Amino acid sequence: MSKLFNRLLPLISNDLGIDLGTANTLVYLRGKGIVVTEPSVVAVNQKTGQVVAVGQAAKDMLGRTPGHLIAVRPLVDGVVSDFEATEEMLAYLINRAQGASRQLLGPRTVIGVPAGITNVEMRAVKDAAQNAGAREVYIVEEPIAAALGVRLPIREAVGSMIVDIGGGTVDIAVLSLGGIVRAKNLRVAGDKLNRDIIAYVRSEFKILIGEKTAEDVKMAIGSVIEGESRLEAVVRGRDLITGLPREIILTDQDVREAISQSIDTLIESVREVLETTPPEILSDVMRTGITLAGGGALLKGLDQLLAQWLKVPVTVADDPLTAVARGTGVILENLDLHQDLFLENDDDYA
Ligand SMILES: Nc1ncnc2c1ncn2[C@@H]1O[C@H](COP(=O)(O)OP(=O)(O)OP(=O)(O)O)[C@@H](O)[C@H]1O
Ligand SMILES: [Mg+2]
Structure with a gap:
């Protein structure tokens, strides 16, 4: 019975691998590869409680939303910080990943979590994925997934x-x-580097810049070793003394110091x-x-x-950004072989 069931399963259910990251969430669909890559951001209408955007569309709203809209990052430091937003984001992305190939049963999913997280933190990931429609959830530590990837x-x-x-x-x-x-x-990690840049610009130039600006600067001219040519970026923020907008030029040296x-x-x-x-x-x-x-x-x-x-x-x-997602894919393509990599199920103690 169970052998037959296992053979039939792929016909009625998908297998997904999810890299549920602080910055980006990627979804791997078995047999297809990575089908979704979106920033881990959700925009919510506070008046209605409804999700108005997920992913890039929501990220573009960060720091720019009118009063009743908030853009939240459901994960902080690699772990779930806003449970409902995580669930909504997963539901949306799981749905999108399956698209037209959606099956009768919810998908089996392999999800990466940071190594050494607590049982409570792992439980939150599992519950969020299950509430988002996953039928079975297997947890793997991200460094293992990344290494396989x-x-x-x-x-x-x-x-x-x-x-x-x-x-x-x-x-x-x-x-x-x-x-x-x-x-x-x-x-x-990356978020901390962004905050470092914000703090540096604030203390050196007395200007307040946003998180997205800081990240853009980091990606454009950030380095940890002096290169052959000097790199510059024009940055706009609020002058902390006059309260008015001001433009400054940051160099690669500034970012290194920051x-x-x-x-x-x-x-x-x-x-x-x-x-x-x-x-x-x-x-x-x-x-x-x-x-x-x-x-x-x-x-x-x-x-x-x-x-x-x-x-x-x-x-x-x-392609370092996709390593964990590709690793969940490696696991999915041979679930039996990789069973031993999953973290112990703590269901019995919940
Ligand atoms: N070219 C670049 N230079 C420097 N940093 C970069 C560059 N491209 C992306 N990043 C940074 O990489 C981070 C995102 O990486 P990644 O998608 O691997 O994180 P994540 O898996 O979502 O997070 P975590 O694993 O911590 O939960 C961001 O902080 C982003 O600013
Ligand atoms: Mg990651």
Whole structure:
């Protein structure tokens, strides 16, 4: 019965992989690949309680909404902070991912969460996905998914190391034989760099800029090592003294200064993980190197800077923003093989 059921299942139900990120949510549809990529933002009409936009459309509203509309980011530091908004966002994205190929039964889903989150935090992700229509929810730790996504040989008796730099969290992990040997989860990631830039502009130029502006600057001219030519960005904000709009020019040097402390924290955390890694595995990592994933991996010069300080080769994964989603896809394409990667179900204790 159950064998037959398993064979019939793909005909009446989809399998989805979801990277539920602080900054971006991606959905992988088994057999198709990544079908949805949207910023993790929801806009809500406070008068009616209705969701008016999800994803990019809602992100464009951040900081610009009239009184009765609010744009919220349902996840903070990698974990659910607004349960209802998370559920609404997932429902919308799950629906969109299935599109015309929607099936009778709700989808089975594999969802990535930061390594080391609490049971309560994991429960929130599961419940939100189930309320959003998922029939079964399997939870995998993001560094494992990211490592599978970039095709690191995590099941072999060889140590590999991945650093996933997202919007809310940095997941640092050393993996071997299908498990996490050492890991550290750091809540200093892309969002913190944006806040660093806001604080720097405020103290150096006495101007208040918005989060989106700060992120644009970071992506356009941000770097951690001085390049060959000077980069500039024109930035508009509110002069804190006159209260009026003012325009200034920021350089790559400004951004480096603004984010330097956070970057130091990142380097130190990776060093700490290396320092506690058992010697045999450490020698593997020194040979095979560290792979950077997540959007933060795109920060110019980060690979070089890490390699320089840690004396370990560092490479940026191809298409680092999709690593976790591709990893959930690898799992979905062979669910039986990868069962052991799922976090224990805590249903019995709920
Ligand atoms: N070119 C770039 N340079 C620097 N940072 C970038 C660049 N492109 C994207 N980012 C940053 O990457 C972050 C988003 O990455 P990603 O989508 O991997 O995060 P996430 O998975 O949503 O977050 P988390 O894993 O923490 O929950 C944002 O903070 C964004 O500003
Ligand atoms: Mg992520």
